[in-house]
Amino acid sequence: MELALDTSASISVAIVDGDRLIASASEYAPRSHAEILAPMIRGVMGEADATGADVTRIIVGTGPAPFTGLRVGLVTAQTLGRSWGIPVAGVCSLDALGAEHGGRVTVVADARRREVYWAHYEDGVRVDGPFVSVPEEVRVAGDVIGRGAALYTEVFGGRPEARHDPDPAWLARLVRRATACGQTDFPTRPLYLRRPDVHGGPRA
């Protein structure tokens, strides 16, 4: 079994066995990642009747995403992996949406501060991005999906059904596919895409 989680938009956890989804949970709570994620993992593992000994790999979305929530997912995945002595694989969170939709698609996520994270996909493969910019600067190709698209309907067209966050079960599927193709390195480095805000700037 594999435990997959993503905190780039919603807080989402899934336990999968191959392509089979065993248990999952998801909640959209932009300021409560540290509160919600750990109990959610415990709950989903209970539902799957799984213990740490059953989990062979952890998969985590590496963003891009608002920083504090993203770090909750990454440090949780890394610490679980260390505690259970199993590998942790990182995947760009937007890839889950690109792969799930298929075909030609632009994935647009909410970056707050009136900006979005975005990337282009062809048949589930990221061909450009991820980037961060104001919505008006997104180069649209194919369908437009994701929470950012739903948030800025005036830019991307009104598609309320497009409100959709990365599904960790899809992240797990992507890692499994890449592993089958021989990929061994799945870095868990956060995709911040922005430098830290420094008020006042360096002092002489």
Place this chain on the structure above:
Amino acid sequence: MDPLVLGIESTCDETGVALVRGRDLLGESVASSMDEHARFGGIVPEVASRAHLEEMLPTLDAALASAGVSLADVDAIAVASGPGLVGSLTVGVAAAKALAVALGRPLYGVNHVVGHIAVDELIHGPFPDRFLALVVSGGHSSLLMVEDIAASVVELGQTLDDAAGEAFDKVGRLLGLPYPGGPHVDRLARGGNPEAIAFPRGLSTPKDLVRHPYDFSFSGLKTAVARYVEACEDGGRDVPREDVAASFAAAVADVLMTKTIRACRELGIQTLVIGGGFSANSQLRELAASRCAEEGIDVRIPPIRYCTDNGAMIAALGSAALRAGLPRSDLGFGVDSALPLDRAVA
């Protein structure tokens, strides 16, 4: 055998992990991002948060190695859940929760500021039944009445404006010293005359002592130093930096100790514990030793390396919470950047 407690600290710019059994520190590791902040003249929260994520696993591994234990040996986990920077706190709390879930062990969210006092039990042994604690750091200057470090802490007073360490950093800036100014001002002060300039003692008039017997104020003192430096510069005189630093440091230590001793006397307290980053200050340590000796008060101050932020203080407070039989924290607790000091355990 006492339970083995793993403590995690990440409230500001230090990532700390330590292992404590009972009141024995078995091993620890601390990583700091201070070098990355120094050029900005202050802590940059996002830089600190990013560093915590990078340092968490290496610090955990190093602490376990230095204690000679493995994660399977850990009986309980403690983490600082506040007060502090939200982004920094969040990394440590998430890591601690992941450990609690993965290992199936109880988790205690504990108060960082109270931890600055709790750490002294690892150095000087069990606390008496009743004592006063003075916590002084870059973020806090508080006087606490303690009957049980985990279960009964009452805040008697606190700073109404700047913390003592903060005032030192600001005066360091006025004197053209690098950030963080505290240690630099301390060093400069050792070469000066502490009685050269009569700087004010905040909240010390008879009227203030009625309304704020155990509160502190350092912003007026900082302003007085700024005026003095300006007057020298306007008059074309060299600023006597050593004397300014020494007289300023003397004013801070004097007001802290005068109010603290007064509280000890009024409340019939025999033991004083001083903790927090600013308790590394040499003038404060000397004055505390001499004044407490005069009054017959037993004063306990941890060695300097345990005054700054570290995992040992959090593991020590977690260990005290277990000893006091407190219930574990619910796994759904959040970080609290303004956690009140009378809540030692979240």
